[in-house]
Amino acid sequence: MRKIHHSRAGKFALAATALVALAGGFVGVGAAAASTVSADTTGETYVIGTDTTFAPFEYREDGELTGIDMDLVRDIAASQGFSVEIKSLGFDAALQALQSNQVDGVIAGMSITDERQLIFDFSDPYFDSGVQMAVAEDNAEITGYDDLAGETVVAKRGSEGETFANSISAEYGFTVKALADSATMYDDVKAGNSVAVFDDYPVLAYGINQNNGLKSVTEKEQGSSYGFAVNKGQNPELLAAFNTGLAELKAGGEYQDILDKYLDAPAASSDTSFFGLLADSMPALMKGLGLTLLATGLSILIALVLGVLFGFFTVSESRILRGISTIYVSIFRGTPLLVQAFFFYFGLPQLTGQSIDVLTAGVLTLSLNAGAYMTEIVRGGIQSVDAGQTEAGRSLGLGYVTTMRRVVLPQAVKIMTPSFINQFVMTLKDTSLLAVIGFAELTYQGQQIYASNFRTGETLLIVAALYFIVINLLTMLSNKLDKRFNK
Amino acid sequence: MSTVTSKISVRGLRKSFGANEVLKGLDVEIAEGEVVCVIGPSGSGKSTFLRCLNKLDDITSGTVIVDGFDLTDKTVNLNEVRQHIGMVFQHFNLFPHMTVLQNIMLAPVELKRGSKADARATALKLLERVGLADKADARPAQLSGGQKQRVAIARSLAVNPDIMLFDEATSALDPEMVGEVLQVIRDLAAEGMTMVVVTHEMGFAREVADRVIFMADGLVVEEGTPAELFGNPQHVRTQDFLSKVL
Numbered sequence: 060m061r062k063i064h065h066s067r068a069g070k071f072a073l074a075a076t077a078l079v080a081l082a083g084g085f086v087g088v089g090a091a092a093a094s095t096v097s098a099d100t101t102g103e104t105y106v107i108g109t110d111t112t113f114a115p116f117e118y119r120e121d122g123e124l125t126g127i128d129m130d131l132v133r134d135i136a137a138s139q140g141f142s143v144e145i146k147s148l149g150f151d152a153a154l155q156a157l158q159s160n161q162v163d164g165v166i167a168g169m170s171i172t173d174e175r176q177l178i179f180d181f182s183d184p185y186f187d188s189g190v191q192m193a194v195a196e197d198n199a200e201i202t203g204y205d206d207l208a209g210e211t212v213v214a215k216r217g218s219e220g221e222t223f224a225n226s227i228s229a230e231y232g233f234t235v236k237a238l239a240d241s242a243t244m245y246d247d248v249k250a251g252n253s254v255a256v257f258d259d260y261p262v263l264a265y266g267i268n269q270n271n272g273l274k275s276v277t278e279k280e281q282g283s284s285y286g287f288a289v290n291k292g293q294n295p296e297l298l299a300a301f302n303t304g305l306a307e308l309k310a311g312g313e314y315q316d317i318l319d320k321y322l323d324a325p326a327a328s329s330d331t332s333f334f335g336l337l338a339d340s341m342p343a344l345m346k347g348l349g350l351t352l353l354a355t356g357l358s359i360l361i362a363l364v365l366g367v368l369f370g371f372f373t374v375s376e377s378r379i380l381r382g383i384s385t386i387y388v389s390i391f392r393g394t395p396l397l398v399q400a401f402f403f404y405f406g407l408p409q410l411t412g413q414s415i416d417v418l419t420a421g422v423l424t425l426s427l428n429a430g431a432y433m434t435e436i437v438r439g440g441i442q443s444v445d446a447g448q449t450e451a452g453r454s455l456g457l458g459y460v461t462t463m464r465r466v467v468l469p470q471a472v473k474i475m476t477p478s479f480i481n482q483f484v485m486t487l488k489d490t491s492l493l494a495v496i497g498f499a500e501l502t503y504q505g506q507q508i509y510a511s512n513f514r515t516g517e518t519l520l521i522v523a524a525l526y527f528i529v530i531n532l533l534t535m536l537s538n539k540l541d542k543r544f545n546k
Numbered sequence: 547m548s549t550v551t552s553k554i555s556v557r558g559l560r561k562s563f564g565a566n567e568v569l570k571g572l573d574v575e576i577a578e579g580e581v582v583c584v585i586g587p588s589g590s591g592k593s594t595f596l597r598c599l600n601k602l603d604d605i606t607s608g609t610v611i612v613d614g615f616d617l618t619d620k621t622v623n624l625n626e627v628r629q630h631i632g633m634v635f636q637h638f639n640l641f642p643h644m645t646v647l648q649n650i651m652l653a654p655v656e657l658k659r660g661s662k663a664d665a666r667a668t669a670l671k672l673l674e675r676v677g678l679a680d681k682a683d684a685r686p687a688q689l690s691g692g693q694k695q696r697v698a699i700a701r702s703l704a705v706n707p708d709i710m711l712f713d714e715a716t717s718a719l720d721p722e723m724v725g726e727v728l729q730v731i732r733d734l735a736a737e738g739m740t741m742v743v744v745t746h747e748m749g750f751a752r753e754v755a756d757r758v759i760f761m762a763d764g765l766v767v768e769e770g771t772p773a774e775l776f777g778n779p780q781h782v783r784t785q786d787f788l789s790k791v792l
Contacts, residue, residue, distance in 0.1 A: 450602050451639035451698075455653040456629035456705060465652060469643045 099296035101140040107132055108146045108153035108162035112240060112510030115265040115321035116168035119507040122343030128166045130317045131185060135304030148497030151217060159408045163294050168259060170219045170283035181286035182301045189282030190223040191260040193273040195248055201255055202276050207233040211253040213244045219283055220257035242510040245271050261322060271513040336517055340508045347504030348525055354421050354500060355487040361426035362486070366433020373438040384434060391431035397492055400424045404496040421493040429486045436482065440475035441467060473545040480537040484530055501525060553578040553709065553740045554599060558608035561594055568594045570764040579738045583751035586761035587787055592744045595761065596711050599742065600631045612709065629657065632702030636714040638694040640686040647682040650701045657705065672700040676730050692723030699730055710734060712743040748791055752776050760784045
């Protein structure tokens, strides 16, 4: 939506600029090309996708996204007069979002490669990176690539590290396993599931400085450069503004300040105790919990409406209505929720050309999914009311609707209530799956936190405890209401 | 008996559930004010026959005319017709989420037969008539089987029907409670209500019925006055059945 308008507006604006410049040339006034390009982006808001955590390029501190990429893109936006809305989606998801025009640009510590240049347009390089290997702190056996024979190493899926590891895996005789993010890879190495990790050197250096339990034993490999990307042929004015802004920051010295801030003196964690972590993480987790509850509440309400509607379809006398309901239920019960979430967020926009925000996609997924189960609950509830009840109502001369409303439903609702409560809890837990499409709910916030502080176990314990407390409180409340109204 | 004055007229009634034909062509005429008891072995189609009289079961073929309404005519408003036909079930089918009084008031109120106060007054009167005036605010679960069935009868009477159908109304009752329910039915008969009673109570059928119909295998085998049917059964099937139950 916004994406398409922008690019179109951008093209027209470029053409107009060229005309003005020509006209200006004729009358001898002259026009500054650089400032006209920036003028295209002035006042606009662009949606920028990024990785969930790729410290020190992007990670969360006190719930806010920070890092080299974040500082760069925000400073450039400020200097070029446009606004950015950052979406922290995960690396793979950000690239998919860019391809499906869900975001206008991606900055995610992404190396400029030939393959990527086929589908994206890149800015001037803003950082020269390289791949480096690291092993567990207490590992004395691995001191170079030669020691990797017969072992398994990890690298981030789709990253330079993976490409490099694969390029030498045959020569040194090791196996490469791909994982989704740095924190998981480091945990994998520390747990001994793999002996070494290949990651971008700034990320690795930052992690080692944060005491992530790893050490580097080899020099960094000469690597590629990072660039900011837009979809092929889209948003040229945004790319131009980025390049202009980057050049200005480099010239003004702010660029070096940003690098020094993150690479020379990594911010040490203020409080390393469990309670320190608890206090530090609470604001972000509470934000996530709020979104979890919002998505759950909206989804369960819509699911209830869908469930009642399709539930009545299943018990109706019309073959067509029964058929519609059967198809609906079998589709949404017969496919994984995760696949549905991917489909609604990434697949649907590609098919329709209409982008969709992550809350809408998430709620759509959860409500359609829960609606299918609700349909079965409603059908089961209605069918479990003795047929004699309907017959008694009808034999008194009451119509179908009146009999349903006064005789069958009051009894069915009582039977259904425990299943409703169960579905409510299921849906609440299912919201955690939406973390994969970058919906900033509780699990996602937890991932963000341990991805930058490397305290996976403790953070997940806190997240699990929050789910446990909330779910049990809500279950108790629901059961109380059930007893009160369905005695 | 002239067919013109028939309250209920059944011609060539057939009813199948899938491939299973339960009623194989019934012809029955019932006059206004007549009390007809239907007896026969289980599986003979007695209950299905009764349920076709208010179309709780669909009619496969044949005609059923009740109070001048042809039930097989799709334009007939069934809800309207059913208000003239009360039905009492073997398992009572009281509404468990309502009090006794609410059970009885539901139909008159929903069908907008006068005010709620009227419905309440009528319901209380009916409860008194079946001897349960003190149970108005009880829930069905608090009643004995006999009491439940008397409430069910009062509920049927609340829409003021002129035909009553009883589907084995005493079969699910403990023996000591059968009498109280039969007494209510007996009173209704004395008031001139047209009734079709499917029953296993041969003594009751002999005492109350104007006519007894014996059914077997989806057909009317034999019919007549209680004296004829019980005293001098003509058909072997009837003789065989009566020898087992009497």
